[in-house]
Amino acid sequence: MLFGPAGQHTSTDWSMRLNDALWAYRTAYKTPIEQRLNGSNELAEFRLKAHESLTLYKEKMKKYHDQNIEKRNFLVGDFVLLLNSSLRLFPCKFKSKWTGPYLNTQLFPHGVVELENKEGVRFKVNGQRIRIYLGHAETAKEVIEV
Incomplete structure (x- = not known):
């Protein structure tokens, strides 16, 4: 012991x-x-x-x-489309996931982007949720002005 x-x-x-x-x-x-x-x-x-x-x-x-990650470089004044994430909850077969176009008004660090809709309302989104609008700039300006 x-x-x-x-x-x-x-x-x-x-x-x-x-x-x-x-x-x-x-x-x-x-x-x-x-x-x-x-x-x-x-x-x-x-x-x-x-x-x-x-x-x-x-x-x-x-x-x-x-x-394999493509670099996304957005500039102020670009027209972009925004991913509508609510459609993932209620999938619609023929409805587009992208809304817009929106005007890119300001870039923040760490990928935050400020967008402006056609009514002039500004809001911030994650840069991962947007992509460049490839349509004609004239039609995008008409959409935003109207």
Whole structure:
């Protein structure tokens, strides 16, 4: 028994019982402590190599994914179409997902775009939800002015 009855052990009991505790630990696991410490160092090295290879894999996958993303450069004064996300909840087979055209009035950092509708109401949207209007600018101006 490592400890005697409650309240009878002191800090000197630890030093007297340390050899017994180490012997029990060594015989229970059947490996010397030094060998287990070396194994933990090997484990730490293995984890470090795994972390490095994972980091390289993530960088390669990010580069591969980013090359397939088309850059969207919007300018102030462009006419754009807005994705109507409410149609995803109620899919309509022949209804267009895009509404607009809207006038791009201001660009903000991190992809936020301010749009203006034909009534002159301005609102901000995520730049991922818009695309360039490829129709004629004259017809777009007529839609916005009307």
